[in-house]
Amino acid sequence: MPVPEPVPRPPYTVCAALLLLLLTGCAAAGTAPGPGGTAPGPAAVRTGAHAPTGNAGAHAPTGAAGPGAAAARGLAAPTAPREIRMLGQTVRSAIPAESRQALVVTGNSPDSSEATAVLYTRDDPAVGWEPAAGPWPAHNALYGWTDEHRVNDLRTPIGVYGLTAAGGLLEAPGTELPYVQSPAFTASGEGFDGESLEGSFDYVIAIDYNRVPGASPLDPTRPLGEERGGGIWLHVEHGGPTQGCISLPEDRMEELLRILDPAKLPVIVMGDGAALAR
Structure with missing residues (x-):
């Protein structure tokens, strides 16, 4: 072979x-x-x-x-500063870059008078926004929310607004905000659900919608005109819907007044959930 x-x-x-x-x-x-x-x-x-x-x-x-x-290299990529999760890009961009305190009030729906409030802070810009207080139960206007508030429409204006002045029937509970104590903050009568309004204005924080920022909450000036309404405040809860304001339990209003610092340019971000997600 x-x-x-x-x-x-x-x-x-x-x-x-x-x-x-x-x-x-x-x-x-x-x-x-x-x-x-x-x-x-x-x-x-x-x-x-x-x-x-x-x-x-x-x-x-x-x-x-x-x-x-x-x-x-087995290293984590750099993380971006934390954002307030429920807010969309349009709403986030409306918060001033210098603001370091934001009270976010989220309505249950466009036509609901019930909401939830959470205070956020961003003391370290590299870290971003972090919850500092809340969540707290809140009420807004009887018929819910609106993008274009009108006088007596019984809706709360949607948007981002400064918180620059406070006042009330009671003495200031140790706040850094300018505070006006006056008997003019006396509330009387009944709310939409028949509840007493007494004590509703014991503490108020003016929301800078159609008003002069920094002026007393009692200042009647309306830069956008009378037809666009005004006198939109944070005030003490009375157990029912408001005419346009945001209400919080009295102890939460005291806490908020102590925390808010004008040097941190506090703002309120408010609207129904869908509006805030824009």
């Missing part, structure tokens, strides 16, 4: 080339993905950075930058 001829072995240089090709192919499979499971960042692609199979702590060459490189 004839003996088969031996198969020629490839030259050493060819073997080396094949080995290099195999190693290069493994690197693509082992490179750590970027955030969200995306493909490696451009830096990893350009440099051909390798990660051993099964090694979660893949390394990028020194000097590599961007989220892909951070993921390749």
Whole structure:
């Protein structure tokens, strides 16, 4: 029987080339993905950075930058400052960049008179907004909310407004806001559900809708005209819908007055949930 001829072995240089090709192919499979499971960042692609199979702590060459490189080094990508979750971009952009206190009042629906209030602060811009007090139960106007408030429409105006002055029938409970104590804050009569209004204005904080910021809550000036209404306040809860104001329990009003700091340019962000998500 004839003996088969031996198969020629490839030259050493060819073997080396094949080995290099195999190693290069493994690197693509082992490179750590970027955030969200995306493909490696451009830096990893350009440099051909390798990660051993099964090694979660893949390394990028020194000097590599961007989220892909951070993921390749096993580091968390830089996080953006926290936003107030329920607010949409349009509403967020209406909050002044200098404001560091925001009372967010979220209505149950466009036509509801019930709402929830939470106070947020952002003392460290790098961290962003954080809840500081609440949630508190609140009431708004009888017929809910509106984008264009009119006098006697029994709706609360939607928007972002400054909180620059306070007052009340009672003595100030240690607030930094300008505070006017006056018997003119006496409330009487009944609310829409037959509840007594007595004590509703023991503490008030003026909401800067159609008024001169910083003026007394009792100032009657209406820059947008009388037909656009005014006198929109935060005041003490009386157990039912308001004519246009926001009401909170008395102890929560005291707490809010103590916390709000005019140096932090406090604002109120208010509206129904759908409106605030814009």
